[in-house]
Amino acid sequence: MSAASFSAAESKRFSSAVADFSAVSSCFDIEDLSLAYDDKPALCDLTLRVPRHCVTAFIGPSGCGKSTLLRSLNRLHDLNDQVSRNGRIQLEGQDIHARDMDVAELRRRVGMVFQTPNPFPMSIYENVAYGVRLQGVKRKRELDEIVEWALQSAALWEEVKADLHASAWTLSGGQQQRLVIARTLAVRPDVLLLDEPASALDPISTLKIEELIRSLKSQLTLILVTHNMQQAARVSDYTAFLHAGELIEYAPTDTLFTNPRLRRTEDYITGRVG
Numbered sequence: 001m002s003a004a005s006f007s008a009a010e011s012k013r014f015s016s017a018v019a020d021f022s023a024v025s026s027c028f029d030i031e032d033l034s035l036a037y038d039d040k041p042a043l044c045d046l047t048l049r050v051p052r053h054c055v056t057a058f059i060g061p062s063g064c065g066k067s068t069l070l071r072s073l074n075r076l077h078d079l080n081d082q083v084s085r086n087g088r089i090q091l092e093g094q095d096i097h098a099r100d101m102d103v104a105e106l107r108r109r110v111g112m113v114f115q116t117p118n119p120f121p122m123s124i125y126e127n128v129a130y131g132v133r134l135q136g137v138k139r140k141r142e143l144d145e146i147v148e149w150a151l152q153s154a155a156l157w158e159e160v161k162a163d164l165h166a167s168a169w170t171l172s173g174g175q176q177q178r179l180v181i182a183r184t185l186a187v188r189p190d191v192l193l194l195d196e197p198a199s200a201l202d203p204i205s206t207l208k209i210e211e212l213i214r215s216l217k218s219q220l221t222l223i224l225v226t227h228n229m230q231q232a233a234r235v236s237d238y239t240a241f242l243h244a245g246e247l248i249e250y251a252p253t254d255t256l257f258t259n260p261r262l263r264r265t266e267d268y269i270t271g272r273v274g
């Protein structure tokens with residue numbers, strides 16, 4: 001984080017803009033992470049710890065780097081040769097860029113759900129079973145159990161159990177998003193990355209996704225990118241506010257929304273600046 005972009009008054013308080021995370025058990029430890037698309041910086045020297053079994057929200061104005069940061073966590077930028085990166089990301093103490101890191105296994109452990117639901121063109125059952133089959137599970141009874149467990153975990157089972165072999169595309173948008181979450185959960189990830197998972201959904205479906213996010217943290221760590229500050233306040237335990245690729249403030253969500261340390265955070269969360 002560069003202090004140069006802070007006002008003099010804020011710089012005085014700069015050292016306290018990131019809460020003390022030393023006592024929390026970490027899922028991700030991100031250290032001095034910088035990333036550029038060609039030569040255009042998108043993330044500048046970010047250092048933050050993502051706590052385990054919590055919901056952490058990344059908020060900030062459009063283009064501040066939220067999705068870029070999220071995609072860094074399961075190396076989704078690997079195939080983009082315009083991207084250059086510096087710094088280190090550790091998952092449960094393991095460097096995700098280490099030579100011996102199995103990227104397919106990393107992406108199983110760190111699942112991702114995008115803004116627009118993207119079920120595969122196949123049945124509800126086959127969507128959920130897809131990744132599990134790829135892992136070599138073949139026995140029908142075992143697959144049936146995993147499919148039911150994943151749909152239960154995604155709070156979709158009761159709505160679809162009568163017709164698991166219907167096309168996934170017959171579901172509503174909100175159901176499709178929960179199906180995609182079930183598909184991701186079926187391979188037992190440690191982390192779920194959610195990039196604006198409810199922004200394409202109606203208010204009722206959004207509330208269901210928010211309930212689901214809260215209920216899942218007993219099973220895994222969740223990281224949520226959202227434009228919706230009420231949503232961040234409702235569902236997350238910790239919130240990181242980014243601006244122009246920098247981490248501006250990072251704290252327990254209650255603290256960040258009720259008693260932000262920096263004026264820039266306050267201006268953003270109160271809607272005074274976009």
Ligand SMILES: Nc1ncnc2c1ncn2[C@@H]1O[C@H](COP(=O)(O)OP(=O)(O)OP(=O)(O)O)[C@@H](O)[C@H]1O
Nearest residue numbers: 037042060061062063064065066067068069082227
């Ligand atoms: N694939 C890409 N190629 C080039 N530049 C990119 C690419 N993806 C993002 N950027 C740029 O990187 C910066 C950060 O973008 P990013 O999508 O991470 O921001 P964001 O905070 O998630 O934005 P939004 O809230 O609008 O989704 C922006 O300037 C964006 O234009």
